[in-house]
Amino acid sequence: MTRKPIIGLLGGGQLGQMLCQAAAPLGITVAVLDAEDCPAKQINHNKLHVTGSFKDPEKIRLLASRCDVLTVEIEHVDTGVLEEVATTGVEVPTADGKGKTMKKVPVHPSYKTIRLIQDKYQQKEYLAKNGLPVAPQMAIESGDGRVESLKLAASRFGFPFMLKASKGSYDGRGNFKVRSPEDFKTAVEEMGDYLYAEKWVPFEMELAVMVMRTEDNNGRLKAVYPYPVVETIHEDSICTKVFYPPRNVSEEVKEKAQKVACDVVASLWGRGVFAVEMFLVDRQVIVNEIAPRPHNSGHLTMEMVPQMSQFKAQLHAVLDEVPENGLTLTPRVPSAIMLNILGGAKPTSHDRFVDLANGSFDQYTDVYVHLYGKESKPGRKIGHVTATGFSSVDQLSSRISPLIKCMDEIRAERIGSRDAIQGLNTPQLKGVPLVAVTMGSDSDLKTVSAGLQILDDFEVPFSIRITSAHRTPREMMMFAEETARSGCKVIIAAAGGAAHLPGMLASEVHIPVIGIPIKASVLDGNDSLLSIVQMPRGIPCATVGIGNSTNAALLAIRILGTTFPEYAGKMKRYQEKLRTEVIAKDEKLVSTDWKAYLEGMRN
Amino acid sequence: MTRKPIIGLLGGGQLGQMLCQAAAPLGITVAVLDAEDCPAKQINHNKLHVTGSFKDPEKIRLLASRCDVLTVEIEHVDTGVLEEVATTGVEVPTADGKGKTMKKVPVHPSYKTIRLIQDKYQQKEYLAKNGLPVAPQMAIESGDGRVESLKLAASRFGFPFMLKASKGSYDGRGNFKVRSPEDFKTAVEEMGDYLYAEKWVPFEMELAVMVMRTEDNNGRLKAVYPYPVVETIHEDSICTKVFYPPRNVSEEVKEKAQKVACDVVASLWGRGVFAVEMFLVDRQVIVNEIAPRPHNSGHLTMEMVPQMSQFKAQLHAVLDEVPENGLTLTPRVPSAIMLNILGGAKPTSHDRFVDLANGSFDQYTDVYVHLYGKESKPGRKIGHVTATGFSSVDQLSSRISPLIKCMDEIRAERIGSRDAIQGLNTPQLKGVPLVAVTMGSDSDLKTVSAGLQILDDFEVPFSIRITSAHRTPREMMMFAEETARSGCKVIIAAAGGAAHLPGMLASEVHIPVIGIPIKASVLDGNDSLLSIVQMPRGIPCATVGIGNSTNAALLAIRILGTTFPEYAGKMKRYQEKLRTEVIAKDEKLVSTDWKAYLEGMRN
Structure with a gap:
């Protein structure tokens, strides 16, 4: 019935399941290689599935023989067989059914990418060679030379430094923080061979960007499309929470993170979506890790970018049918938070979290439950919940705080520590402002304060600045530009006398500007009023009564009300x-x- | 693994498929009674499914024995068996496996509802008895008395009137429009027995409302929750297009339609979602038909009310786990259009439509393809597409016009008529205004016209009225109230002299009001400016320069820009x-x- 190429998928866990969920309505057939009762096969019934391990060369060849293109939901696969399938091909019956012939089956992303990513040390050496920001690292010798090698690492990086396994690690497994020479022995015992040392990165936050990569059939890059940056929270070395937008991160840093992520993915090979995980240190981003597939940090795209979730993107990319025009990965909601459901101390521990999530939505918050149909084991990812909101991520986080608290309690039970109940383990930061308030002089603050009180009363996240059109003209223009780009919805500007500030800001931005005429020493505020209200045709400034900052704030809230x-x-x-x-x-x-x-x- | 009651579903077509798609992430198990390769079973693999017909009593009993509650995706089922299962129960093994015991399995919606709805004549008699608006109808005698009975109908209703089959009809089948006595013979030959006649309703538009119904275990109604009203378009007696919001329908009519739909569903029995299809005639709604299940007119809820699509609602209702608080069926997008994919003249006819849909999204339009995995046959529902937009439904409709045109062409090929290519078969109506412009006097129009031109240039749907604060105070207040309720985002009001209009409107509504001071005969516009800008604390009015309607329009567009x-x-x-x-x-x-x-x- 299908007229589209058949996709063969190595691995049928939750990522494969969500990929199949996206594929069915699009009329795309996905044949899965994994165990009989894997999550993907529970929701995708077809006769092309292969039962077995996605590491078994024979099974990979069998899957390839039934499909037109192969992709993966896990990078721990046999890249040798993938290379063979893509370059030499697999044996299939001839059209007349009498003989055998070889069929080459493309692999996306390329086996070269998967091979590189399987070795974390080589992965980062490659990125460094390509001029991409990574933490300094060095290979640790194998066998007896290990402790000597660790000493060298310590002298080069100082303490603490990270000791990491090059291969086979995931979800933070295979990492060891070396704090002093006393740790050397334990480290080598625990970590085995194929290690590398990495300079400790005292990061402020972890960020991640999903990137969709397209290329032509000759392996030439067509384009990379970044999703918005998200903030990821790891606990016990497992990603547990994802925030969009990242809290208290400037537009400049977000753009930098997207740029770096795009450069990373452009340097790789093959089609599909890729996760680029990064550290934020002092307004710089450092690449930590790449995943050549849909990723936990992209789960919230299902509700946040529903027009092109990471799973739809993976399908369209792999099939090379990404629309040339009009592709937009713009979020359709202002904020989203993803919470992983991890198996708790008991198989039923997470039930109360799911029940709470099912009842957590309200007029301003939508909550989506995703259970993977997996058996619950302590710490195992068995589902996730995405909440989307209509105001800032901080307000959303505060709305779903009972859910976050419940999640933390289940974790505390599991790891046997009450200390785990700490709510969000990053400081609660001030929200991205929806309203930017500015004034020409601090003498205006007294008048403006009544409006600020209103904004506080209505729980509007706002910023406040002093920018004078005449004394700091350049700073004012920069403020205008940054504000317009920040996603802020309204500017309130107060000024007196030859009151140019509101109108100048209105000239620079495309969002509404509300002007408050401040009564100066002469003319009873008439000068300010007329300077603000009598703007030339083309550049409107919404003017309120003289000194009436209350009404300016209320007008801003009416404007926010049209969106929220x-x-x-x-x-x-x-x-x-x-x-x-x-x-x-x-x-x-x-x-x-x-x-x-x-x-x-x-x- | 599941801890939730198991739902048994009679029928596994596309409605069942979408129900299963919604159930899986929620951890809900659905066992389906239908053919082996039905759409629902393609995406839901479990050992509880029953293979066979949903009309076969033995199979229904087998399904019931495996489940905790039964529901339907089609009303043409054996209600006798459903009654038996719900009241007498089905035989199941005892806990020790040694004996047999009877297990009662609740059926939702109730077999009583399904039985009533199976007979369209009785259905409407029941509604009429309950004081609900239906078209006048009369039963037609069976057998030889049919023509006499038709004559009586003609004398009672006049020509044309509708002759309808009481039972077994769907998708418009079983309807015959009787235009004159010459039609009597053909009508009885074509339509067989069990008929009724219905007065012809010269409707302007067809509307539909999905309603979610909850009740307790004693069959007492808990609540009915209406979804927003949609406009449905039927072609060849099949629903082909659905528009949200309905085009050019007042808030008053929409509220009436929701009220009638709620009353209809409240009068029925059992839990679940119900579709109420209605005719709009002269600002009144008349109930045409009820479906006791998810419905084609509700498909767009998947993207329009993603937090509680009709399928999620069906699951939550049937399981009686509808959250008491915070349930909101508010759309998360301003407009949505659903287009059915019907099989064309050839099995591949619809392919070009699907390809077009996959490439139809742009920065302002999201398009979602849903294919059901069904074989294409001419006129068969094999999928649907939902487009959502960020402005009015008219703008959305105009954006996806290539898609609508393609759909019409495929239909024309199928029915062998080029006449079918007519675009939307209802007149293109003016959009629901996003901006309401009003002025105190027609003498203000000259000044306001520059702003209207801007609104036109920016393609903003707007309305325009004359409402004087002093000469038509009551009309002005009514205008304000209606505008605030209509979903309009901004009001622009122009007035001169003691210019009270903008401020009075601002006092009545909660949305932003922009005031244009009109220069009157004296004081050079100062009077108007100060009357508008100097509002008391608490009620802001965004004031622009004297006579500057251009800036008023541009400010309105900046405000719209915060949402769109x-x-x-x-x-x-x-x-x-x-x-x-x-x-x-x-x-x-x-x-x-x-x-x-x-x-x-x-x-």
């Missing part, structure tokens, strides 16, 4: 409150003597 | 154009003599 139902609802309640206050006063005035009322006002 | 990336992009391009225009003028001034330049300006 949350603020529209709050505005309605605020107006209702104004109404009932006046009605109460009216009732009081009617029921008491007017003189007494006046007297009461004086007190 | 489309407008933000256009605003950036507009500002870039302003810039290049000034730069060009500067270059001209530099390169020519200033006197010549001035002279050129005079011409």
Whole structure:
């Protein structure tokens, strides 16, 4: 029935399962090589599946013989067989069924990429050679020379440094933090051979970028498309939480991370999606690891970039049918948080988390549960939950805090420590501002403060700056440019006299600017009002009454309400409150003597 | 592994398939009774499935014995067996495996509902008895009395009237439009027995509302939750297109349709989702048909209400685990259009439609393809496509017009008529306004017109009204209330003199109001400016320069840009154009003599 090439998939775990979930509605057939009852086969029934191990050369050849292209959901596969299948081919019956012939089956991403990535030391040597930012590293000798080699690493990198296994590590396994010479013996005992040492990176945050890579049939790069940067949280060396957008990270750093991730993926071979995990250190990004496949840090794309989740992207890329025009990996929600469901101390430990997640959505928060149909074992990834929100990631995080708390409790039970209950293990940072408030002079702050109070009351994340059109013109323009790029929705600007600040900002940005005329020493604020409101045709500035920062803030919130139902609802309640206050006063005035009322006002 | 009750599903077509797609990530097991290779079983592999017909009593009993609750994806099932299973139970082995015992298996929705709905005549008699709006109808006698009975119907309803089969009809089959007495003979020959006549309803539009129904274990209604109203288009008696929101339908009618749909579903029995299809006639809704299950008109909920698609809703309702708080069926996109993929003249006819759909998305439009894995036959539903947009449904419809055209062409080939290529077969209606423009007097129109031109240039759907704060105060308040409820994002109000209109509107609505001070006969516009800008604390009005309707429109577009990336992009391009225009003028001034330049300006 299918008219599309058949994709052969090595591995049928949760990544394979989600890939099959994406494939079915698109009419794409995926044949899976893995155990009979693997997650992918539970939701994909067809006669092309192969039962067996994705490391077994014979089974890989059998899968290849049934498919038009091979891909992987795990990098721990036999790249020798993949190379053979792609270059020599596999034996298949001839068209007349009487003889045998060889069929070459392309492998995406390329076996070369998978081979490189299987060796973490070589992977980073390759990146360094290509001018990409990685931590300094050195190979550790095998066998008896190991301790000597570790001493050399210590002298080169100082303590602590990381000792890592070149091969076979995943989910943080195969890492050892060497704190002092006393650790050498334990380290070599625990870690075995094929090791390398890496300079300790005192990172502030871990970031990840998924990148989609396309190339033509001759192996020439067509394009790399980055997904938005996310912040990843690891606990017990396993990714447990992912935040979009990363908290308190500048646009500049985000662009840098996307650029580095694209450069990394451009330097590799084959089609598909790739995860690039990075450390953020002092506004610089350092590449930590690459995964040549859909990745845990990209799970939230299913709801955040639903038009092209990492799984759809993998399918379209592998089949080389990525639309030339109009491909957009723009998020369709302002914020998203992914929480992994890890098996707890008991097989049923996670049940209460799932129940809580199923009831966690509200008017402003959508929660999506993904269970993989896997048996629960302590620490095993058996599902994940993605929450999406309509305001900032901090507000979303605060809304789903019961869920995060529950997750932390289950972990604490599992690892037997109450210390694990610490909520988010990064400091709670101030949200990306939705409103940027600025003023020409600190003398305006007194007037502006009433508006700031309103923004606080309505729980609007905002930033506040002093930028003078006349005293800091360049800084003002930079502020305007950065604000427009930051995703901030509205600017409030206060200025007095020849009040140019609001209008100048309006000229630079494309978002609404609200001007507050400040009453200066002469002319009773008329100068400020007219300087702000009488903008030339083409550049509007929304002006409020003289000194009325309250209304500026309320106008900003009405504007936010057009995007975020949350603020529209709050505005309605605020107006209702104004109404009932006046009605109460009216009732009081009617029921008491007017003189007494006046007297009461004086007190 | 599952800890949830197992759902038994009668029927495994596309509705069952999408139900299973929703169930898997939620950890819900669905056992399907249908043919081996039915769509649902392709994406749901488990050992509980029953192979056979969902009309076979023995198979239904077998399915029931394996499950905790039964539901249906089709209403043409044996309700006698369902009643037996729910009230008497099915034989199952005792816990010790030695004996037999009876297990009652609840059926949701109730067999009573399914039985009622199977008979379309009885269904509508029941609704009429419950005070719900249905078209007048009368039963037609069976056998020899049929023609006499038709004459009676004609005398009661006039021509044309509808002759309908009470049972077994779906997708418009079993309907006959009787135009004159000459049709009587053909009608009875074609339609057989068990018929009823229905007054012809000259409807303007067909609407549909999905409703989720919950009840307790004693059959007492807990709640009904309506989805948003959609507009459905039928061609060749098959639903082919669904629009959200319905085009050019007032909020009042939408609320009425939701109310009627809720009343209909409240009058039925059991848990689940229900489709209520209605005719819109002269601002009234008339119930046409009910489906006791997920429905074609609800497919777009998968992307439009992703937090609770009709399939998730069916699962949560049947399992009686609908969250008490926070359940919201609010759309997460402003507009959505569903197009059915019907098999064409050839088995491959639809391929070009699917290819087009896969490439149809752009920065402002997301397109989702759903193929059901069914063999293509002419006119058969083999998939659907949902497009979601970030502006109005009309803009979305215009963006995907190549897709609609392709769909119409495939239909034309199939039915052998070029007439079928007519684009949308309802008139192209003006979009739901995103901006409402109003003014105190028609004398303001000249000033306002520059702003209207900007709105046109930016393709913003807007409405325009005259509402005077002083001459039509009540109409003005009604306008404000209706506008705030309509989903309109911004109001632009122009007024002169004691210019109260913008401020009064701002007092009534929660959305941003932009005021344009109109220069009246005295005071040079100062009176208007101050009347608009100097609003009291609590009620902001965004004021622009005197007479500057251009800036009012541009400010409205900046505000829309905070919600719709489309407008933000256009605003950036507009500002870039302003810039290049000034730069060009500067270059001209530099390169020519200033006197010549001035002279050129005079011409």
